[in-house]
Amino acid sequence: MPKTTKSIQALFSLIILVIGWGGWFILKWVNPVMNINWYPYLPATFWIMGMLLTIILEKVNKDNARKLVNIYMLLKLSKLVVAMIMILILYFINKEDIRLILMVFAVYYALYLLHEFYIFYITEKKIKQSK
Numbered sequence: 001m002p003k004t005t006k007s008i009q010a011l012f013s014l015i016i017l018v019i020g021w022g023g024w025f026i027l028k029w030v031n032p033v034m035n036i037n038w039y040p041y042l043p044a045t046f047w048i049m050g051m052l053l054t055i056i057l058e059k060v061n062k063d064n065a066r067k068l069v070n071i072y073m074l075l076k077l078s079k080l081v082v083a084m085i086m087i088l089i090l091y092f093i094n095k096e097d098i099r100l101i102l103m104v105f106a107v108y109y110a111l112y113l114l115h116e117f118y119i120f121y122i123t124e125k126k127i128k129q130s131k
Helices: 001-030 041-061 065-093 098-130
Strands: none
Touching: 001 041, 001 098, 041 065, 041 098, 065 098
16 A cells, blocks of 8 residues: 555554544543443444445556546445444444434544545545646
């Protein structure tokens, strides 16, 4: 993997780690008796999706614009499907804390969207520089 991809992955991993641990401490501080056994699955899911995003975009042929757009759309759709499946699983496992789960999920989803935007920006910038 090129240096840019590794640095993006390292930065995203650091952010997920900091927000993951920080979020866990905040949730424990807000409601110490709450059952948050589900919490580690959220950062892990978004970390895996972020790593796959960077790997796939690094390997795709960037000369074929049509294929690149298809890959972008496929990545967007897969992210949405994984997010919906994750929400449904967490809902059926822990119905009483669904509002909290959705709030925490929204934070991770927003973080992932920022990561995705940055990755797409870097990819497009590389394409323009190579032409």
